[in-house]
Every structure is written in C-alpha cells, then in structure tokens.
Amino acid sequence: MSKRRSADSSRRNFLKSAGLAGAAAAMVPPATANAVPAAPQTRKAAIPGPRQVAAETLAPAADPVNQTSSGGDFMVDVFNSLGIDYLAINCASSYRGLHEAVVNHGNNKPEIITCVHEDIAVHLAQGYAKMSGRPMAMACHGVVGLQHAAMAIYNSWCDRVPVIVLGGNIMEADKRAPGAEWPHSGVDIGQLVREFTKWDDQPASLQHFAESTVRAYKIATTPPMGPVFIALDAELQENPIANSKSLRIPKFEPVTPPQGDSGAIAAAAKMLVEAQNPLIICDRMARTPAGMANLVQLAETLQCGVIDNVGRMNFPSRHPLNQSFRRGLIGQADVILAIEMNDLWGSLTHFSDRIVRQSRPNTKPDAKIITLGVRDLYLKSNYQDFGRWQDVDLDIAGDGEASLPALTEAVKRLLDSSRKDAFSARGQKLAKLHTAMVEQSKTDATIGWDSSPITTARMCAEVYNQIKDEDWSLVGTAIRLTWPHRLWDFKKPNQWNGVSGGGGVGYNLPASIGAALANKKRGGFTVAFGGDGDFMFNPGALWTAVHHKIPILYVVHNNRAYHQEYMYLVAMAARHGRGVERMDIGTTIKDPNIDYATIARGMGVHGEGPITDPKDLAPALARAVAAVKSGEPAVVDVVTDPR
Amino acid sequence: MKRTKRIGSAALVGALFAASAWVVAQAQSQVQDAPAGDAGNGKRIYLAVGCFTCHGRSGQGGALTGPAPILASTAMPFDGFKGQIRDPSNDMPAYSDAVLSDKDIGDIYAYVKSLPGARSPKDIPILNN
Numbered sequence: 001m002s003k004r005r006s007a008d009s010s011r012r013n014f015l016k017s018a019g020l021a022g023a024a025a026a027m028v029p030p031a032t033a034n035a036v037p038a039a040p041q042t043r044k045a046a047i048p049g050p051r052q053v054a055a056e057t058l059a060p061a062a063d064p065v066n067q068t069s070s071g072g073d074f075m076v077d078v079f080n081s082l083g084i085d086y087l088a089i090n091c092a093s094s095y096r097g098l099h100e101a102v103v104n105h106g107n108n109k110p111e112i113i114t115c116v117h118e119d120i121a122v123h124l125a126q127g128y129a130k131m132s133g134r135p136m137a138m139a140c141h142g143v144v145g146l147q148h149a150a151m152a153i154y155n156s157w158c159d160r161v162p163v164i165v166l167g168g169n170i171m172e173a174d175k176r177a178p179g180a181e182w183p184h185s186g187v188d189i190g191q192l193v194r195e196f197t198k199w200d201d202q203p204a205s206l207q208h209f210a211e212s213t214v215r216a217y218k219i220a221t222t223p224p225m226g227p228v229f230i231a232l233d234a235e236l237q238e239n240p241i242a243n244s245k246s247l248r249i250p251k252f253e254p255v256t257p258p259q260g261d262s263g264a265i266a267a268a269a270k271m272l273v274e275a276q277n278p279l280i281i282c283d284r285m286a287r288t289p290a291g292m293a294n295l296v297q298l299a300e301t302l303q304c305g306v307i308d309n310v311g312r313m314n315f316p317s318r319h320p321l322n323q324s325f326r327r328g329l330i331g332q333a334d335v336i337l338a339i340e341m342n343d344l345w346g347s348l349t350h351f352s353d354r355i356v357r358q359s360r361p362n363t364k365p366d367a368k369i370i371t372l373g374v375r376d377l378y379l380k381s382n383y384q385d386f387g388r389w390q391d392v393d394l395d396i397a398g399d400g401e402a403s404l405p406a407l408t409e410a411v412k413r414l415l416d417s418s419r420k421d422a423f424s425a426r427g428q429k430l431a432k433l434h435t436a437m438v439e440q441s442k443t444d445a446t447i448g449w450d451s452s453p454i455t456t457a458r459m460c461a462e463v464y465n466q467i468k469d470e471d472w473s474l475v476g477t478a479i480r481l482t483w484p485h486r487l488w489d490f491k492k493p494n495q496w497n498g499v500s501g502g503g504g505v506g507y508n509l510p511a512s513i514g515a516a517l518a519n520k521k522r523g524g525f526t527v528a529f530g531g532d533g534d535f536m537f538n539p540g541a542l543w544t545a546v547h548h549k550i551p552i553l554y555v556v557h558n559n560r561a562y563h564q565e566y567m568y569l570v571a572m573a574a575r576h577g578r579g580v581e582r583m584d585i586g587t588t589i590k591d592p593n594i595d596y597a598t599i600a601r602g603m604g605v606h607g608e609g610p611i612t613d614p615k616d617l618a619p620a621l622a623r624a625v626a627a628v629k630s631g632e633p634a635v636v637d638v639v640t641d642p643r
Numbered sequence: 644m645k646r647t648k649r650i651g652s653a654a655l656v657g658a659l660f661a662a663s664a665w666v667v668a669q670a671q672s673q674v675q676d677a678p679a680g681d682a683g684n685g686k687r688i689y690l691a692v693g694c695f696t697c698h699g700r701s702g703q704g705g706a707l708t709g710p711a712p713i714l715a716s717t718a719m720p721f722d723g724f725k726g727q728i729r730d731p732s733n734d735m736p737a738y739s740d741a742v743l744s745d746k747d748i749g750d751i752y753a754y755v756k757s758l759p760g761a762r763s764p765k766d767i768p769i770l771n772n
Contacts, residue, residue, distance in 0.1 A: 353708045353734045442764035442771075447715050448701025449767065455703055465769040480706045487770070563696065567707045570693035574736030580692045580743075642696055643705035 071206050072101030072237040074247060078210050079110055081249045082217050084137050084164065086128065086517070088113040088121035090148075092141035094168025094184055097237030099139070110137060113517070113548055116540035118145045120510040122152030122227075124544065125163040127475060127514030130312070130497040132521070133288060135162040135220055136514070142167030142189040142231055150193055151504045156227045157196035158385045159311075159501025160284055160375065162220035163227040164213075165193070171202065171233045190229050195382045202231035206247055209236065214250040222255040223287065223374045223399045257287070259406060260372060260398025268337065268370045268394055269410035273419065275335035275368075277426075278304040279323075281347060282339040284311035284375075285400045289493035292316070294404035295339075301411050303427030305329050310485060311342055311498045317490040318438065320431030325441070325486060330362045338392075340373040340400040345390040355575065370394040372403055385502065441486035453641045454614045456557065457483050460529070462614075463555055464488050466621045467527055470629075473497070475515035476508040476528030478557040479564050480643055484529070494524065506537030509554065513545045513633070516552035525628065526551065532558040532589055532596065539599055545633035546604040553621075553628045556596045556637045558610065561588040563642045600635035609637030677721035680746075680753025688747050689754055692738070702758040708734045716760030717752075724752050 075098055079087070087110040091099060102112060115121040118140045125136040140149050146167045156163045170176045170185045186192075190200035199219045203209035209230070216228040241247070260268075272278045280299055286292050295315055299306050305323035307330070308315045315322055323329050330336070330348060338344050348369070351359040363369070369392040377397060379386050396403070415423075445457035460483035473494050474484055490496055497515055500507035512528035519526045535556055545552060561584075569583035584590075597607030606627035608620040617638065624634035689695055694714075697705050702715030717724065725748050728738045738748075764770040 351708075439764070443761045444704065444713065445770055446762040446764055446767060447703035447713060447760065448699060449762065451701045453700065455699065455701060457703070461767075461769050461772075464772060468772050482706075487772075489772070564707070567693070567696045570696055571707075571734075571736040574693075574738050574742065577739040577741035580738070583693060641700050641703070643699065 067240045069241045069244065070097055070101060070105075070238055071209075071241060072097040072099075073105040074206050074241060074244075075209060075213075075232070075237065076101045076106040076109075078213050078249055079137060080106060082214065082252055083134070084110045084217075085134065086111050086113050086125075086136045088115050088124050088136060088138040088514075090115050090118050090121060090140060090145060092139075092145050092168060093180075094141050094170065094234055095139050095166065095232050095237060096168075097234060098166070098168070098232060101237070113544060115510075115544050117538060118149035119152045119506055120538050120541045120544065122149045122156060122163055122165065123507050123510035123538070124514035124517070124541070126152065126156045126159065126161045126501075126507070127497070127511030127516075128518050129161050129163060129514075130159075131473065131475065131494065131515040132518035135164050135217065137164040137166060139166040139168070139232075141184055142169035143184050143186050143192075146189060146192050146229075150196075151502075151506065152510075153193050153227050153229075154196045154383070155500045155502040155504045155507050157198075157383075157502070159498065160224050160226055161501070162225040164217060164220060165197070165227055165229045167229065167231050168237070169202070169231045169233055170235070171204070171231075172235065175235055189231050193227075193229055195380055196227070197229045198226040198378065200229035200231070202233070203236065204233070206236060206241065206243075210247065210249050214252050217252060218255065223257045224378050226378070257399035257402040258374065258397070260396040260403040262406070264394065264396045265398075265403065265406050266410050268372070268396060269407060269414055271335050271368055271370060271394065272302055272304070272337060273411055273414040275304075275333075277329075277333050278302055278335045278337065279307065279329055279333035280304060280337045280339065281307040281309065281330070281341065282311075282314050282400070283309040283342045283347075284498065285314045285340040285373075286312040286493065287399070287401050291401040291404075292493050294401055294408070298404050298408045298411065300427075301408050301415075303423035303430070305333075305430050307347075309342065309347065310496065311340075313490065313493050313496040317485055317488060318434075320434045321427065322434055323430060323437070325437050325482075326433060327362075331364060333367055334364065335368045335370065336363065337370045337372065339371075339404075340375060341371065342375070343387040344369075344371065344392075345388040348390065349388075353571075368393040370396065372396045372398060372407070373400050374398065438486075441483075445483065445487060448641065450614055451641065452612050452614065453559070453639045454611070454617065455641050456481055456643055457487070458614050459555065459557065459617065459638050459640055460484050461487055462617045462621055463527065463529075463553075465618070466625050467525060467553070470525035470625075471523070472525045472527055473515065473519055474527055474529075475519075476512040476530050476554075478508070478529055478531040478534070481529055481557060494519070505534050508534045510538050510541035510544075512554060513541050513550055513552055516545070516550045516633075517548070520550055525553070527553040527555070529555045529557050531563075532556055532560060532594065533562045535596060536589070536594070540603075542600055542605045542633060542635065543603045549631055550633060551628045551631050552633045553624055554633065554635050555621075556609075556635060557640050558594075558596060558637055559640050559642045560590045560593060561642070563587075566642075596635055596637035600633075600637075606632050606634035607637070608634065610639050611637065612639045677752060677756070678749040680749040680751070682750070682753040682757045685747075685750035685752065685754030688743070689751050692743060692747075694751065697735070698755075702755050711735070713761075714755040715758035717755050721749070721752055724748070 121138040125138050128136045169189050201212040203212045220228045299321045306315050306321050308324045348363050349359050371392050448455040508530035516526035566587040573580040597609040600607035608624050624636050627634040697711035698714045699705050704713040705711045
C-alpha cells in the first residue's frame with residue numbers, strides 16, 4: 001500500500017479558509033505544537049503563557065497538525081444510518097480517512113471484516129447479502145484495489161446481488177503526493193466497473209456523499225438488485241468538516257418491489273388454469289423467506305410441476321411437485337410460467353456444442369410462455385449476461401415474489417370443482433413421478449459407493465448424514481455438483497442461496513464464508529462444497545474466517561483438475577482425432593498434489609484430509625462438524641472422482 | 644449432411660436424459676454382438692483417453708453440457724456402444740479410429756461391462772435420510 005508522505009499546503013489551506021482550526025495546538029507553529037503538548041489548565045486567572053498568547057494574537061497556522069472532526073466521521077454516520085452491519089476491506093491509503101473514522105468515530109461500526117484480497121471482500125459481501133437479505137459494504141483502493149475487486153463485482157452483478165462498493169481516490173491532481181498516489185488515482189474510477197454496476201458516483205462534497213450513498217443503497221436493494229459503486233475522495237474523508245450544521249443525512253425508505261399489472265396477472269391466471277399441463281420454471285425468484293412459501297402456494301393451487309433452476313431457495317427439494325430433474329416436462333407443457341429466470345432461452349432450448357453449433361426448442365410448438373420478473377428491466381450493453389432472445393406470449397414486469405400472492409388468488413378465483421378434481425389427479429401423477437425421481441437418484445448414488453477416489457454422490461451423502469439434524473444451510477457447490485439437490489431434504493428458506501452468477505472462479509470459498517457470517521448471527525450451521533480450482537483462487541479467505549471466528553464446514557471437492565476444462569479439451573482433441581491422452585496438460589492440478597487440509601491448518605483452520613478412502617470420510621466429517629459447532633471453520637479435503 | 648442426421652436423431656429424445664434414452668433405444672433394436680475384450684486394457688484406455696472425465700471412474704455417469712450416462716454394467720449392445728463413440732447423437736466427442744481402434748473400443752466395452760452396477764439403496768442406510 002502506498003504511503004502519503006508529505007504534508008500538502010493546499011490541503012492545509014482548505015482548513016485555514018474553513019476557519020475550523022479550533023484546537024489550540026492548531027494555532028501554533030507545528031514544531032512548537034509537537035514539542036510542547038498542550039497541558040490542562042490547573043490555575044484560574046493565571047498569567048497567560050506563550051501558548052495562550054499565541055492562540056489569542058497570532059494568525060491561524062498555515063500548516064496545522066490536529067483536527068477535531070473529519071469527513072470520514074460523517075461518512076460513518078451515513079453508513080450507520082443505513083444499518084450497514086459490516087465493512088469488508090483490504091486496507092489502503094486512499095481510504096485511510098474513512099478507515100480511521102470507522103474504528104474511532106464509529107467504534108468499529110460498521111464492523112470491519114479484514115480480507116487479504118479485494119476479490120474476497122466483494123464475494124464475501126455477495127454471499128452475506130444472499131443469506132441475510134442485507135447488503136454489506138466493502139472498501140478498496142480506487143484504482144488498483146478496484147481492479148482486483150472487479151471480478152467479484154461482476155459475479156454480484158450477474159447474480160443480481162446488492163453490494164455497496166467504496167473506492168478511495170484523490171480527485172484533485174494538485175493534492176496527490178509524488179509516487180504511488182498518481183498511479184492509484186483516476187479521473188473517473190467508476191468507469192472500471194460501470195458496465196456491471198447499477199449505479200455509481202464520485203461525490204464532491206459531504207452532502208453530495210450522503211445523498212449519493214443513500215441513493216446508491218436504495219438502487220442496490222431495489223429489484224433487480226445489484227452492486228453499486230461510490231468513489232471516496234481522500235480530501236473529503238480526511239479534512240475537517242467545514243459546514244457540519246448544514247449537513248443532513250437523507251431519510252432512507254426502501255422501495256416496495258413492483259407487483260405485476262393486475263390485468264396481466266388475471267390473464268396469466270386464466271392461461272394457467274385452462275392449461276392441461278402447466279409448468280412453472282424459476283431461477284432467482286425467492287428474495288426473502290416468504291418467496292418459497294408463495295411459490296409452494298401457487299404450485300399447490302395449480303397442482304403443476306415446478307422446475308427449479310436453484311438460483312435461490314425457491315422450492316422444497318422433496319415437495320411432490322418438484323420436478324427439477326425431470327426436464328422432459330418442458331416438452332410436454334402447454335403453458336409455461338417462467339419466474340425471475342436468468343437464462344430462459346437456455347432453459348427452453350436444446351443446444352449442441354458441436355463443430356456446427358445448432359439449437360432447437362425443447363418446448364411444444366404451440367406452448368404458451370408467460371414470463372414474470374424484473375430482471376430485464378435493467379440491462380446493459382457490453383457484457384452479454386442477458387442471454388439470447390426468447391419469444392414469449394405474455395411478459396409481466398413485476399417482482400416474482402411480490403406478484404405471486406396476487407397470481408395465486410387470481411387462480412383460485414377461476415377454480416371450480418371439476419377443475420379441482422382434474423388438478424388433484426395431475427398432482428397425484430406428478431407426486432408419483434417425483435418419488436420415482438428421488439428413488440432413481442438414490443439408486444444411481446450407489447454406483448462406485450466404495451471406490452477411491454470417492455464418488456461425489458458418496459461425498460454428498462456422507463456430509464448430509466453428519467449435518468442433517470443441524471439447522472443447516474448449504475451455501476456453495478462445485479460446477480454441476482447436483483447431488484445435494486438430488487439427495488438432501490431442502491425445505492427451509494435459508495437452506496440454499498444459489499451460485500456465483502457470472503461463473504467467475506474464486507466465488508465459492510469467500511462467498512460461503514460471507515453466508516456463514518450471516519448464519520453466525522442466527523446460530524445456523526453453514527456447510528459448503530467447493531472445487532479445488534476455485535479454492536486456489538482465494539484460499540486466503542480462510543484467514544478471514546478464523547480471524548473473525550466465522551464457523552463453516554467447507555468440503556473441498558478435490559478432483560485435482562479444472563475438470564470442466566479437462567472435458568472440453570478431450571472433446572477438442574477428439575474432434576481433431578489427435579492426442580486425446582494429453583489433455584491433462586494445463587487442465588489438471590497435480591504433480592504435486594495440493595494438500596488443502598495443510599493449507600487450512602496453516603491459517604489456523606481445522607483441517608481434515610486429504611481423504612481418499614471412503615471409509616475415512618465419516619469420522620473426518622464428524623470431527624470437522626464438532627469443530628464447527630465449537631465456533632471454528634473447518635476444511636475437509638476429499639479426493640474425489642471428477643463429478 | 645451427417646451433422647443434420649445427428650441433430651435429427653437427437654431431436655427424438657428429451658434434454659436431460661437424452662443419452663440414457665438413446666441407450667435404451669439402441670438396446671432394444673440391436674443384437675448382442677460383443678467381441679471378447681480385454682477388460683484390463685480397457686480400463687487403461689478408459690482412463691487414458693478421457694472416458695472417465697464424463698462417465699466417472701466407476702462408470703457412474705456425470706455431466707458436461709448434458710448428462711453423461713451411466714456405463715457400469717451397461718446393457719447397451721456393442722454395436723450401439725461403438726456407434727455412440729464413432730458418431731455420437733449428442734454432445735459427446737466423436738472418437739475416430741485415429742485415436743481409438745475397434746479393438747480399443749472392444750476392450751473398453753469389456754471393462755464397463757465388468758464394472759458393478761447399482762445396488763439397492765436400502766442396503767446403504769445413509770441414503771435413506
């Protein structure tokens with residue numbers, strides 16, 4: 001981190017012009033002030049000494065060394081007015097003023113969460129927000145730290161998660177010290193992340209800061225949610241407050257999420273009720289604990305299947321109407337209600353990843369598609385996370401969770417006894433198929449049960465056996481690791497919180513710890529799976545978990561490869577009819593194998609493994625669970641088969 | 644033209660269980676004509692050329708862009724197995740004889756046939772939570 005080395009006369013001149021050099025020490029030359037600390041008056045009506053004479057007769061100092069207020073203090077007051085609980089940081093000189101103010105003026109409120117990389121700080125905030133429902137702030141160096149943070153901000157953007165990102169900057173060129181402050185400053189640092197934040201600003205005054213921060217918070221937490229960025233000018237943070245009486249913290253009132261138009265809701269209800277095979281498909285639907293209950297009510301009213309793309313904890317995994325692993329239903333549906341979908345086209349289309357990339361709809365040609373959501377109400381141009389265009393028949397702009405009760409009531413109003421009988425028969429059929437689906441999953445999980453490397457099915461079954469009686473939340477999984485959703489009984493709103501959003505590697509470990517921080521407050525048990533490749537992007541996140549006493553059971557799905565890429569490379573070689581035996585080059589993480597338990601122990605984390613024999617897994621997990629229940633983080637390194 | 648034929652075949656099956664459905668269809672339509680293969684050599688090749696990356700070392704199946712079917716104790720006849728390797732109906736890579744001979748395929752087939760298939764989950768208490 002850079003050090004701001006020299007006093008800057010123009011900054012001190014601001015102090016002089018503001019007339020706020022109230023402290024006696026500020027009224028004497030710096031050398032004198034340093035040499036003779038101010039002493040309390042012990043006698044009344046004493047003869048004025050040289051310090052007092054100076055205070056009363058000399059002009060204000062040009063270069064004061066003390067101050068009694070700072071813009072940073074006011075910034076802390078603004079954050080606390082919004083109820084921001086935590087500030088995740090990797091410390092940096094460009095926001096030293098704010099940092100000091102949080103510690104001393106705010107008495108460490110918001111509580112600082114120390115991170116060893118900005119990517120960790122943002123991902124931690126992403127995981128925290130999804131589990132707690134509340135955004136966290138993070139602060140970074142505005143240029144170099146923000147570039148480190150950018151990947152995690154992009155994941156948060158794609159995942160529609162609010163994070164309040166703060167970046168220090170020195171706006172005025174004549175205030176920058178020689179050296180690091182120049183490459184660490186920018187004219188418009190927000191442009192680094194503007195394409196994947198909802199809003200940003202660089203306030204030029206404290207009042208401007210207050211209004212922009214409250215506005216940013218409001219924008220971030222209004223669906224579709226997303227990260228926001230505020231540049232913090234160093235002068236504004238560090239200098240005394242020039243006009244404290246005129247400063248005002250704006251009142252924050254959250255936006256009521258928009259509900260779908262009543263006419264459109266009625267039309268959707270009519271289509272769903274009249275359908276022979278209606279189907280609900282959803283992704284990032286549940287924003288609050290009410291979301292899952294709202295969806296269950298609609299599905300049970302219609303007695304229709306639900307395919308959950310698990311972007312959030314939308315629908316119980318063992319609900320009889322859950323058909324998430326029976327995607328063939330898409331091709332049988334005559335009306336599809338798609339709620340808060342991330343990639344609707346991708347979910348309704350078969351796509352071939354072959355030399356000539358082709359696609360075809362999975363839907364019936366005459367299927368009617370209804371969309372309900374707010375995702376497309378805020379899009380940007382450059383990054384293409386909005387996905388391919390999907391034709392639809394009824395497009396309802398409205399927050400999914402907020403609109404569901406009205407839709408359910410509209411459906412109920414259209415029901416008569418004959419329809420209820422038909423719906424009931426449909427539901428019973430789906431329930432049987434659901435039961436068969438679960439039994440098939442259990443049967444499939446037995447294959448290779450005693451093998452080494454350990455199958456992912458066994459790993460997930462063993463973990464569930466250890467935590468099933470806890471108040472658990474699964475907050476991370478590896479790519480295509482679907483066994484938890486196939487085998488575990490997800491039934492509470494806080495038992496799952498989705499995945500990275502943008503697919504940027506390095507999300508899983510820090511975001512899981514962020515979710516665990518949220519769970520710590522309520523006493524929940526947090527568990528996560530994560531790939532070995534993901535782990536190595538941000539292993540330092542474990543230090544944060546130890547330092548802040550955040551309990552979490554983190555199971556490393558260690559297949560010793562960037563396995564998705566390994567498979568793609570095999571496919572590329574096979575296309576060319578050459579070298580299929582060499583595709584471990586550049587795709588595997590071996591020679592040497594990494595010992596993740598030892599890495600964990602090196603940071604003070606309870607570490608188990610590497611575990612290669614499935615018989616050793618249950619005892620290791622039991623020890624790790626005990627450590628977590630005592631308040632520690634624990635890592636279990638499981639050497640696994642690929643998927 | 645060949646590609647069109649492949650896509651057309653794929654259109655007959657559902658997205659998630661496309662490969663599994665294909666296996667069943669092949670099993671019903673073709674006769675058992677497996678060569679005597681060397682399962683030991685088949686295991687070596689299965690691991691070397693990347694079969695395990697999608698189908699698992701135990702033949703338990705997996706996923707890439709779509710599901711990779713279970714191969715342990717496969718009921719698929721050899722002709723269908725070989726046809727899927729040479730000219731797959733889905734996103735599975737096509738292995739030409741330049742990288743995998745007919746004998747290699749026969750050995751792999753012998754290996755996956757030898758792998759234990761599914762057991763009853765009732766025999767594994769923790770699968771009944």
